[in-house]
Amino acid sequence: MPRETERGKAIKRMTQIIRTQINGSIINSLWKEPNEDSSGEDSDLGDALVALIHLKKRRYMKERVRIIRAPNIGSFLFDLDEACFKQEFRMTQHSFYQLLDEIKSHPVFHNQSNIPQRPVKDQLMVTVEFLPYSARALCSHMPREPQPTNETHNTTA
Template sequence: MVRFYQRKACIKALEAALESKMTVMAIQGILGLDEDISSGSEDGSSDEDEYDMDWEEIDDLLIWLHAICSEQYFGPRQTLEQPPAIHDYLMNKLEASRFKQEFRMTRLAFTKLCAWIRNDTVFQNNSHNPQRPIEEQLMVALKRLGCFGNGASVGMLARFFGVGEGTVELYTNHCIMAILRIKTQIIQWPSPEDRKEIKADYAEVGFDGCVGLIDGVLIPLAECPSKNGSDF
């Protein structure tokens, strides 16, 4: 859904008004109308007053535009009380099956993925303020990618992890960029020996001759599978 930003809309409207007013006055200058105003003719006083009002209006528009652009936020900010940090509990205390439910991978796979992307430049700042640990950023990203519908709401995830809504989007972008940069190291066509093994595994479940499947269709199941049933 497209968001409406009142500050951005005001800036756009002021810039359009300035452009329109300056265009009109420029046309008047090209046509020599401003010279007629300053020539001192009998009826030039009213035109001169109108000319001065035009410049006053431009000054007012510039003042308003500068005032709005000088402030990052259009209205007063509301300070929200942050909940206690949850990352340590999720990483070190949550039992393995529930960790997999939350982040759609085992804790071991999560740790390996962190090691793969830890040194990516996207997690390094050119300042004295380091970023939050990669584990925290990846938790936010995986939770967001693993949710469906309203569960993936940025606001809900921000409150769950105790971070800002913009931080949720920032962490997600960081992790996606880092993961994409290692794709050629991870995703490779299997060797002949691996293909034989993969084909044999798929043949056991009724897909003879397959070495891989890609399908984005959600299929409702009457009963959960006996293996990793909690994931379904």
């Protein structure tokens, strides 16, 4: 059974109130004298209609809380001191920038698409960061060389 939201419950209640007021107004109009004033009832019905329209226009009943975006990880990592950078990337910043200078003009990093690629520096940063993990995974899937067997003992009697 689907869950009903607070907003959905409020809309349902307001719709029921409006129906009740309309039915009451119809019955009252049949029984009232022609010169009696019904502006109070009309005002209540109008207020209920305005409230229902307001509820249906708003998607959320409470103000939406915006989630703060995380800072750019690239700028954080390149602001690290040399020891922390080396621990994170397994190379010095100088070596990283030398490698970046060597590869940044390679055509694989430049496409003609409408969707731009991430900067070469960011792509290299991700590659260097996760290369040891992928190397371990690769090694675990490589076939092992056959181990020499020891045929000195005979298993048959």
